[in-house]
Amino acid sequence: MLQAAAKTLSLSRGASFSIRRYSVKTPTKLRVSEAVSGAQLGGNVKVQGWVRSVRPQKANLFLHVNDGSSLQSLQVVASSELNDPLLTLGSAVEVTGTLRKSPHQKQPVELEADQIHVIGVCNPVDFPFKIKERHSLEYIRQFPHLRCRTNAFSSLLRIRSEATTAVHSYFKENGFVQIHTPVITSNDCEGAGELFQVEPSGPENEEGEKFFSVPAFLTVSGQLHLEVMSGAFSKVYTFGPTFRAENSQSRRHLAEFYMVEAEVSFTQSLEDLTKNTVEAMLKKRFPVITYSEAIDILNHSSQKFSFPTNWGCDLQTEHEKYLVKHCGNVPVFVTDYPYDLKPFYARDNQDHPRHTAAAVDLLVPGVGELCGGSLREERLDLLRARLEEAGLEDTYSWYLDLRRFGSAPHGGFGLGFERFLQCILGVDNIKDVIAFPRFSRSCHL
Template identity: 50%
Template sequence: MSAPLMTNMKLLCSNCQRFLHRFNTRRLSNGCTNNSILKGWVRHIRKQKHVTFIHVNDGTQLSTTQIVTEPRLCPSELTEGSCITATGRFQESIAKKQNIEFQAEDIKVHGFCNLQKYPFQPRTIHSNDYSRQYPHLRPKTSLFSSVMRIRNTATMAVHRYFQENGYIFIHTPILSSNDCEGAGQLFTVKISDKQTESNEKKTASEFFYSQAFLTVSGQLHLEAMASGISKVYTFSPAFRAERSATTHHLAEFYMIEAELSFTDSLEDIMQLMEGLIKFITNDTLKTSSKDIEFVHKRNSVSKDRVKAIEAMTEKDFIRMPYEEALEISNRISDTSKLKWGDDLQRAHEKALVKHCGNVPVFVTDYPEELKPFYARRNPDNRTVAGLDLLIPGIGELCGGTLREERYDLLHQKLKSKNLLDALSWYLELREFGSCPHGGFGMGFDRYLQFLLGMPNIKDVTAFPRWTGHCPL
């Protein structure tokens, strides 16, 4: 807020001060009785013979502001969804549910809304499936604007957590020449047909003189940074070409990834992950409490959900090795039994967390074949120092490992997977001052789905992409 506005604020009544701090308004002169400007979109309009009531919202908060004005100032075409600027003054309201209202002396319409074509009709609650068909218009709805504000709050909390703990933010590349996870679920980048036609000697891959992909993870690049900067993190988009249309998968999503040098303990990684989740959860619940309450209500989430999440953050997360998780899963599951080397499926993960009192569970020390090539081999030569974090209702949220810093063992792994040429630079990191290190990745969209009780992950991101769908 500008300095002149702050000076004028001191002359306002306390109610006006509170309101102007949180709404998109501009003071034109001093005092409660003089003119102010109010901007936003019409959420509701009620026309009476001698007075018109207009509820306006600018998207920066959940609540609306009631404008009171004379009917002559409102064009007949003014409807819900229209964009307006009102000039007038704030005053105390006689209505029971609001302290402040805006007495408009002039209304300027920037854009009318054609309700005959507008997909979001007034006073109608539309389903998430319906709203998803109009991603470019969803920000105009109360529910989706709440979700975006919560996402913003959680994003800022992520950066604050890492910054306060001495981590350096790294912009890792979107274009990559490697498959970090080794799963082969890559989007290949090609130059357009028009470019290839204009130069027949060049093929699509020759733009970079090697194959290029949309990154599945920034981890390997973070490891390179961590070889000289001991504590680094990134918060970037990642891409998986999974032909999955489930409620928990996206083709483009955001990953929080961190890398920590000078550690040879999975416990250090687990403490970092646990601290991050508790910090952003508590901060977001506090800062966006009204928006979260509204989203929970619209998603028919239990009124006690916030208390349950708060209680979860007050407890120590559970740690158990894969072998124990396997034994418990077989004991409590009604499905087919798992054997050593089988991966836990989502149903097993959710059942395991529920069995543990809905406290997040770290499952550690997986069989080597279940984790990527960079996971550090344990002394038993059977397992690796890898972990997954399972949370209530979702299952896997985070995955992490200690990285294999021993040159000979990493060389052996890369050779067995025919990756020596592609990742020669990665192996080279072990030749010049290597140190024990590790890190993790966390799906940010999936975390928000957990926090908000959102049935579908596609409704916590602005423009979701999944198999068969890239509409804008």
């Protein structure tokens, strides 16, 4: 908009005259999220983003532009004179104009464009995504460097970001202290041996000499480090990447994924731990059955399973899916697993003859196991005996120290964040809820 101001200049001859000075009001730069919410309605604004759709007509040009700040794109309406062959799906643009209330119900506002400037060209011939085609998640997965440009995947990533914030908010509001547990570690928490070993690749390292003096691995869990911290803080959690060297191409497994893990001191009830923490975090209440009850359900089923269902066997995916369906197709807690199925740190229930551990898994529809946890064995004599039996007493002497110096009953759990997103979003493949999936024979970018 032009604003006039008059100024009188005196000349050296004593004469005087008036001139007008005009200034242009700088448009207000808005994010798309601000624009679609109605900020600066009626004002001169500038929006930058990427074209999500182009629809030229005889008299008008319609664009949808998004900068990643909003699930909803901003509709841009312009004269057909502003059409440009470079305005294609995926091109980066800067649009200046007036923000108006939209006459259509599909969007609350629209931007009447005065200027459209193409900042970054996108070749429509080579670009793998087309405006009039609906691409499946499986198709866009072939382009890990470009799939964030699609509406579907960018929406998934925004939801993932919001879910991450919600997890941190829950723990902060409930008095947990966040601990940054290490990515490189010398312990194998799960005991499954599915580890990525870490060694430097530079020529300056002597052959046969270990960088850390001991074997080092990418972490499979931050649990043991959280147990250390639970001796000083009664509630701790971590949220970070974990790694499993599983040679799997399934829709449920990744070599690198994120875990939400928590540890709570001064708790002696597995039910309290799961119901007070896991259910509160997920904001749902779930039925609870024991492992023994689960085996009875499987054995009385008319369904034929590929894997055995005798007491003492580990539950397989087919078993987990059946149990979820049997319980009404809702998430279900399974507690008190056979002692021999669980790692050395799980608390012994001492319930002979069926020897079980105070351990729990949360099974959910479409995914199977989402969350696993246990009470930890705080009794020094029982813990030492189990470590001796496994030949791990020297390796975990520091872990025994935790029980020798001010030990308190405690327990915790780990929740797979990608599986959680699969569950709440109904996404079939875990590779579609993480920006850069890592799995066997695949490490793009």
